[in-house]
Amino acid sequence: MWKYNIWIVGASGAVGVEMMLCLKNLNISMGELRLGGSSRSAGNIISTPFGDITIQEVWDDFFTWLDYALFSAGWDISKQYADIAVRSGAVVIDNSSAFRYDENVPLVIPQINGDAIWDAKIIANPNCTTAIAAVVLYPIYKQYWLQKILMSTYQATSGAGAPWMQELLSNTQKYFNWEEPVVEQFAHNISFNVIPHIDAFQENGYTKEEMKVTWETHKIFQDDSISISCTAVRIPTLRAHSESIILETKTPVDIDHIREILKNTSGVELVDDPTNNMYPMPLNATGKYDVEVGRIRKNHVFGDRGVELFVSGDQLLRWAALNAVEILQECINNK
Amino acid sequence: MWKYNIWIVGASGAVGVEMMLCLKNLNISMGELRLGGSSRSAGNIISTPFGDITIQEVWDDFFTWLDYALFSAGWDISKQYADIAVRSGAVVIDNSSAFRYDENVPLVIPQINGDAIWDAKIIANPNCTTAIAAVVLYPIYKQYWLQKILMSTYQATSGAGAPWMQELLSNTQKYFNWEEPVVEQFAHNISFNVIPHIDAFQENGYTKEEMKVTWETHKIFQDDSISISCTAVRIPTLRAHSESIILETKTPVDIDHIREILKNTSGVELVDDPTNNMYPMPLNATGKYDVEVGRIRKNHVFGDRGVELFVSGDQLLRWAALNAVEILQECINNK
Numbered sequence: 001m002w003k004y005n006i007w008i009v010g011a012s013g014a015v016g017v018e019m020m021l022c023l024k025n026l027n028i029s030m031g032e033l034r035l036g037g038s039s040r041s042a043g044n045i046i047s048t049p050f051g052d053i054t055i056q057e058v059w060d061d062f063f064t065w066l067d068y069a070l071f072s073a074g075w076d077i078s079k080q081y082a083d084i085a086v087r088s089g090a091v092v093i094d095n096s097s098a099f100r101y102d103e104n105v106p107l108v109i110p111q112i113n114g115d116a117i118w119d120a121k122i123i124a125n126p127n128c129t130t131a132i133a134a135v136v137l138y139p140i141y142k143q144y145w146l147q148k149i150l151m152s153t154y155q156a157t158s159g160a161g162a163p164w165m166q167e168l169l170s171n172t173q174k175y176f177n178w179e180e181p182v183v184e185q186f187a188h189n190i191s192f193n194v195i196p197h198i199d200a201f202q203e204n205g206y207t208k209e210e211m212k213v214t215w216e217t218h219k220i221f222q223d224d225s226i227s228i229s230c231t232a233v234r235i236p237t238l239r240a241h242s243e244s245i246i247l248e249t250k251t252p253v254d255i256d257h258i259r260e261i262l263k264n265t266s267g268v269e270l271v272d273d274p275t276n277n278m279y280p281m282p283l284n285a286t287g288k289y290d291v292e293v294g295r296i297r298k299n300h301v302f303g304d305r306g307v308e309l310f311v312s313g314d315q316l317l318r319w320a321a322l323n324a325v326e327i328l329q330e331c332i333n334n335k
Numbered sequence: 336m337w338k339y340n341i342w343i344v345g346a347s348g349a350v351g352v353e354m355m356l357c358l359k360n361l362n363i364s365m366g367e368l369r370l371g372g373s374s375r376s377a378g379n380i381i382s383t384p385f386g387d388i389t390i391q392e393v394w395d396d397f398f399t400w401l402d403y404a405l406f407s408a409g410w411d412i413s414k415q416y417a418d419i420a421v422r423s424g425a426v427v428i429d430n431s432s433a434f435r436y437d438e439n440v441p442l443v444i445p446q447i448n449g450d451a452i453w454d455a456k457i458i459a460n461p462n463c464t465t466a467i468a469a470v471v472l473y474p475i476y477k478q479y480w481l482q483k484i485l486m487s488t489y490q491a492t493s494g495a496g497a498p499w500m501q502e503l504l505s506n507t508q509k510y511f512n513w514e515e516p517v518v519e520q521f522a523h524n525i526s527f528n529v530i531p532h533i534d535a536f537q538e539n540g541y542t543k544e545e546m547k548v549t550w551e552t553h554k555i556f557q558d559d560s561i562s563i564s565c566t567a568v569r570i571p572t573l574r575a576h577s578e579s580i581i582l583e584t585k586t587p588v589d590i591d592h593i594r595e596i597l598k599n600t601s602g603v604e605l606v607d608d609p610t611n612n613m614y615p616m617p618l619n620a621t622g623k624y625d626v627e628v629g630r631i632r633k634n635h636v637f638g639d640r641g642v643e644l645f646v647s648g649d650q651l652l653r654w655a656a657l658n659a660v661e662i663l664q665e666c667i668n669n670k
Binding site: 148150152154169172173176187188189192193194195196197201204205206227228229231233235236237238242244246255274275277279280281282283294295296297298299300301306308310312 | 483485487489507508511522523524527528529530531532536539540541562563564566568570571572573577579581590609610612614615616617618629630631632633634635636641643645647
């Protein structure tokens with residue numbers, strides 16, 4: 001059995017750590033695992049499921065004897081090193097937004113559009129907000145088609161990175177100690193607050209995070225005709241994003257049928273028993289590979305073609321980590 | 336100048352306390368202020384802007400020499416005593432949902448439908464989730480009409496009452512002390528969580544809180560033709576609800592014109608300067624009489640008739656307390 005040399009770039013980040021666990025849990029046939037990081041983290045030894053590994057600084061000659069490079073170190077590093085990794089003979093799976101909108105780069109959720117990988121040398125992993133919804137919406141789309149997707153999000157602080165999550169925790173502790181909050185990461189104090197602002201504002205009044213849901217869903221579903229709109233909101237939770245989603249389908253919906261479809265969708269867990277207080281919640285979705293979906297009901301605003309639902313998914317674990325490793329697995333299977 | 340004898344029923348609750356401040360701030364011409372409460376709170380002395388007052392237990396003979404009774408003690412107490420207060424000669428302004436859907440009882444936001452009061456003896460105060468949106472949406476409705484209102488809420492724990500807010504605080508403290516959460520008020524632990532469940536589930540899959548937005552907006556706007564849908568979500572904040580709202584109007588919208596209208600709407604504060612990180616947030620809306628509105632933008636999902644916006648409003652102060660006292664003021668002005 002062939003063993004694959006895999007480099008993780010951004011190994012000390014929250015996503016990098018989850019990626020190693022996913023590599024183990026999916027039984028990827030590992031050769032060498034090399035971990036890359038910034039000059040600041042280089043030299044640190046990380047305990048991984050494959051033994052203790054020292055983080056090395058990423059530079060041009062880092063990518064030798066490499067089969068797959070998993071990039072999770074932000075836009076700049078991906079732009080700087082992905083092409084170098086490819087020239088060294090590797091396939092790059094990139095978690096940043098650096099290549100997502102490049103028409104030559106497939107944007108992939110394996111259970112939706114694994115075919116799009118073909119023989120691509122760079123494959124992009126979608127934004128977590130898009131991906132959490134897409135895995136739930138795609139089977140509904142296949143059955144009933146979608147004309148409109150209207151989304152409002154409830155996003156955890158860890159979506160912005162570990163320091164952002166830390167700021168929620170430290171400012172919440174300061175609240176109990178009657179101390180003034182210290183705001184360094186977010187635009188405002190997020191503790192016991194709501195901030196309707198994630199990523200940069202665009203000319204059209206939407207943020208980039210909100211527009212990504214449109215751009216990326218169109219690309220993954222290969223259908224630009226769906227009208228999509230999002231309001232992306234940061235709330236004081238630690239992990240797992242939630243989304244309130246309203247759909248208008250093209251053909252009349254049967255809610256029980258949608259429940260049945262989602263019950264049998266891989267990557268999705270149906271949590272929809274409101275009378276027993278069962279519905280998606282971030283505290284339950286945290287640490288799960290599956291996205292929770294519930295509160296599924298008919299929305300009469302769109303006549304017999306309206307659906308409303310609520311999802312919660314662990315954006316760190318499921319997206320970005322697991323999806324990147326599932327892309328890697330798909331690449332191996334395609335060989 | 337006539338002085339009015341006013342009884343507050345539910346004086347020891349969070350809303351009751353805010354009501355007294357509103358009575359003072361609106362310069363209501365006060366005669367006697369009497370405070371009613373449960374047998375448990377009877378005998379307690381409350382410091383009010385009108386001096387120290389002892390809470391009395393509410394019973395049949397409580398309502399003597401009364402002009403106005405402000406009820407804020409829940410559905411049961413309103414059902415039990417509102418008619419008795421009316422028979423004693425009073426006008427009742429009721430914060431509960433006991434009479435909101437009674438066709439003989441006007442449901443009033445004075446700046447929208449103050450005329451509906453006429454000579455009513457019982458006047459209902461709307462649900463806060465409805466009211467925060469209504470005060471912002473009504474001027475848009477008057478200009479462009481509304482075909483669809485699609486809402487997802489971000490509701491503070493205090494909306495459920497002081498013990499619910501206390502449960503958020505105590506379970507958050509427990510988190511920092513590595514203690515297990517104790518869940519008594521909410522269906523689940525709300526600390527660092529999201530609960531898409533407020534009030535009881537209905538047959539149609541919506542909660543009563545969600546349906547109230549439809550029922551009450553129809554009644555206040557006197558227009559059943561608007562299609563309305565809501566997902567009501569509890570989040571770990573203390574005070575002030577937020578709402579992400581998508582509108583489809585009947586006629587094409589001009590976003591700058593909508594901003595201009597809202598800038599000049601009483602009870603509304605336009606907070607819409609995203610490039611300077613200015614948008615509605617609960618921490619800023621707390622303690623304000625005005626509802627904050629911002630993130631106003633064109634929503635292309637509804638062609639040239641789509642609008643998206645975000646609101647935050649202090650549901651305790653503005654609704655229920657201030658709106659009840661503004662109804663009282665309107666009654667006095669009508670005399």
